[in-house]
Amino acid sequence: MKAWLICIDDTDDIGTKGTGEIAEEIAAKLAPREPQDARPAITRFVTRHQLFVHPDIPYTSHNSAMCFQVDTDLDFAEIKAICITHLKQESAPASDPGLAILDLASDYDVERLISFGQQAKVEVKTKEQAYALAAELGIDLSEHGGTGQGVIGAVAGLGLRLSGQDGRVKGQLQLGQQADETKVIEVTVAEALALTGLQAVISIDGEKLANDQLLTLKGKIKAVFTQHQFALLVSSEQGLWRNATQQQLKPY
Structure with a gap:
């Protein structure tokens, strides 16, 4: 069983299902609870990470990314397919969804990832910067509609979660x-x-x-x-x- 950190951003619009709810649904599909489980595994709590609010950044209401960890026997291809299918099914038509998937056992520069997340809280980042960092660190990053602007928040959310000092638990x-x-x-x-x-x-x-x-x-x-x-x-x-x-x- 492997541990994965997954983050999504920019899946909603005013009056539609929130990104946090969509994240919870994906987490449940990837690591369903046993019938006797009263509570979800703590690692699967979805955390909301606040990003920079600026006129140059399009967002629905608060510009926040949603991140969660899953421990699963599914392989990477299965994980990504489930995420994409659900994002395409549930994301708002006017949204710009981004998806980031990180194998927590892989060899990646956690400090660089944390730094990107912290910078995204105070400055405008670009898709090009997000893709470049993801490629260097071995993060699978993909966009699934609209401008795909959500890839920025998806990478940033991974870094903020890994900092261990950021994020409110959804709900x-x-x-x-x-x-x-x-x-x-x-x-x-x-x-x-x-x-x-x-x-x-x-x-x-x-x-x-x-x-x-x-x-x-x-x-x-x-x-x-x-x-x-x-x-x-x-x-x-x-x-x-x-x-x-x-x-x-x-x-x-």
Whole structure:
């Protein structure tokens, strides 16, 4: 079984299925869960990576790429075929989808890839730069409609995920508050990890909380990818550990 990192970008349009949802669907096709599995494997969480917002960059709403890892026995040709088929089926007609596939066991320059991703958060990159880097690093990069501009974000998303310090996990965490987001939930770190499948609870200052520490959570509860872990981000407020606010999540 091999591990692959896959990133897609620019598959949606206003009022259509989001790129994150399409990424989740592809991940499920590549590594379907066993019937008894209550949660997806943590590696398969889809992370959203914010890229540069600039007048010269076309995007739907936020200019973000979606990345996920799959561990599978499928070979490369099968993986790519499944990705392309689903992208062509689900991408919006006006979109410019890009697809990047990286064999995590291959010999590639991770620092160069991370650097490209970080640059794509603050400056305009080109398709030519994305293709050149992909060719040098052995990344399979392809476009599947429109201008194919999404190849830039697809490569950048790989680098940002590999940095271990970027990306919000798609969706909200459910810890018993589904019916009422105003409900306050008190759980220990150990209980929160067991309920969500996350790897850690980490403060906005980078502190990893102990399993017995109590969390006081409310509203939309989001996870991030930080310190190379899928984590619930929290902050200390009046002596209580609370889930991070929208503003505190913004750097991710």
